Amino acid sequence: MIQSKGFASYDPKADLKPYTFERREIGDSDILIDIKFCGICHSDIHTVRDEWGKAHHPLVPGHEIVGIIKKVGSKVTRFKEGDTVGVGCMVDSCGNCSNCKDHAEQFCHKQPTFTYNSIDEYQQVTQGGYSNNIVVKEKFVLKMPQNLPLDKSAPLLCAGITTYSPLRHYKIGKGHKVGVIGLGGLGHMAVKFAHAFGAKVVVLTTSAHKKEDALRLGADEVVVSKNADEMAKQTGTLDFILDTVSAPHEVEKYIALLKTNGTLCMVGASPDPHQVTSFSLIFGRRSLSGSLIGGIKETQEMLDYCGKHHITCDIEMIPIQKVNEAYTRVLKSDVKYRFVIDMSSMNG
Numbered sequence: 244m245i246q247s248k249g250f251a252s253y254d255p256k257a258d259l260k261p262y263t264f265e266r267r268e269i270g271d272s273d274i275l276i277d278i279k280f281c282g283i284c285h286s287d288i289h290t291v292r293d294e295w296g297k298a299h300h301p302l303v304p305g306h307e308i309v310g311i312i313k314k315v316g317s318k319v320t321r322f323k324e325g326d327t328v329g330v331g332c333m334v335d336s337c338g339n340c341s342n343c344k345d346h347a348e349q350f351c352h353k354q355p356t357f358t359y360n361s362i363d364e365y366q367q368v369t370q371g372g373y374s375n376n377i378v379v380k381e382k383f384v385l386k387m388p389q390n391l392p393l394d395k396s397a398p399l400l401c402a403g404i405t406t407y408s409p410l411r412h413y414k415i416g417k418g419h420k421v422g423v424i425g426l427g428g429l430g431h432m433a434v435k436f437a438h439a440f441g442a443k444v445v446v447l448t449t450s451a452h453k454k455e456d457a458l459r460l461g462a463d464e465v466v467v468s469k470n471a472d473e474m475a476k477q478t479g480t481l482d483f484i485l486d487t488v489s490a491p492h493e494v495e496k497y498i499a500l501l502k503t504n505g506t507l508c509m510v511g512a513s514p515d516p517h518q519v520t521s522f523s524l525i526f527g528r529r530s531l532s533g534s535l536i537g538g539i540k541e542t543q544e545m546l547d548y549c550g551k552h553h554i555t556c557d558i559e560m561i562p563i564q565k566v567n568e569a570y571t572r573v574l575k576s577d578v579k580y581r582f583v584i585d586m587s588s589m590n591g
Contacts, residue, residue: 244268245275248589249374250563251301252291258567259291259373262301266378267365271318274384276328281372282307282398282556283582285428285489286512288570290360294514298360305372305584306332306358307400309393319381327393329385329546330377331400332536334358334369338382346540373563375589385543388550395555398428398581399546401536402556406433406485407545408537409508410440413483417441422477422484423462424497426453428556429487429510431580434460435554437485445477447484447497456579460557474500479527481505491515498523498531506530556581562588 244265251262269275287304289295308330312322322328335356336348343351356363359371371377387396406429415421419442423433426448437444438461445464446457454465466473477500484497489511495518498507506529524531537545549555557580561569569582 245376245378247370247374247376249303249370250566251303251370251373252298253301255291255293255298255300259304259570262303264301264303264370266370266376267367269314269316269378271316272381273316273378274312274319274322274328274381275314276308276310276330276377276379276384277313278308278310278372278374278376278586280309280394280397281305281584281586282401282558283566283569283573283584284398284401285573286401287371288573289489289512289514295512299362299368302360302368303370303373304359305374306330307397307402307583308358308372308377309387309397309400310377310586313376316381321381322384322386327387327389329387329396329400330358330372330379330383331385331404331542332358333539334361334379334383335363346538348538349536373566373584375586383539385539385546388546390550391553391555394560394583394585395558396546396549397583398432398556398558399549400542402428402432402581403549404537404542404545405429405510405534406487407436407548408541409485409510409534410436411541412534413506413508415440415442415483419443419482420445420480422447422481422497422500424448424468424484424486424492425488425511426450426457426460426580427487427576428578428581431460431557433485433487434462438462439552439554445481447500450576468496479503484508485510487511489513491517494531495519495523498529501527501529503527504529506532509533558583560585564588
């Protein structure tokens, strides 16, 4: 077995603490990665605090992983020792269902094996990237753009693909007016991608002080959603809205901003239900939809696009010892716009 050390949640009501554990030895198709950086996603907080159901504690979170390959199995063909690679939200899927065969492993009929808090084929709980290493099947390892800084690229493995995928699915581009609800880890990437795709971007935020940053990131307009007059001016003007907020909020008031045949797509995963009436959708033939990350093929496409267009995440670097402080600040929206853990701090 491979010795690993990280930070884990032992109890949903307690802080994360140092944790020593074992990972499997690498098989013929496996890759051992020395983790250099790992982003902190709001999903990590929801999971370790049992807000999406009871988690498998002790649990090492983290699914925005970048690092250097230390060792490869005998049947690995696409990677070699020393390559810079990434691991996102999944580390396996059945590979046989229609969704897997269609490169949509995130919708695997048997459910994908997530990077942490899943039971893998070895009947072990998967442990994530708040650690010094990870063993992953070659198929679920991604090539990182060589021209981008690793630390700022780490959140692309979740925040990046989570926003890129629905924008591509709905073919957002020139001639579209797109709303982005929330300007956090997901929202700031949604703005960057929608702007890069040629759409007119409207940021919808409860925080007036974020206006300057939203414009810097690529927004054309900023609407303070608490201001009824500002919201009223946008009624029926948006082709598409990407909702990135993971806390309870009034979804219906944003649906009213859609044009006829417009779509509001949810990528923020609130643990509480939203209230939406049929009438808000019926009048205008509007749609309410959702999207979950992206498949491995699309994630690689996203990374390649980011490399070509020099798109990265805005981050704040922290040592692993400040992870609990970072969680508190995420819940206060006190980060621009993603915390990234420098895993070299594990040795500190």
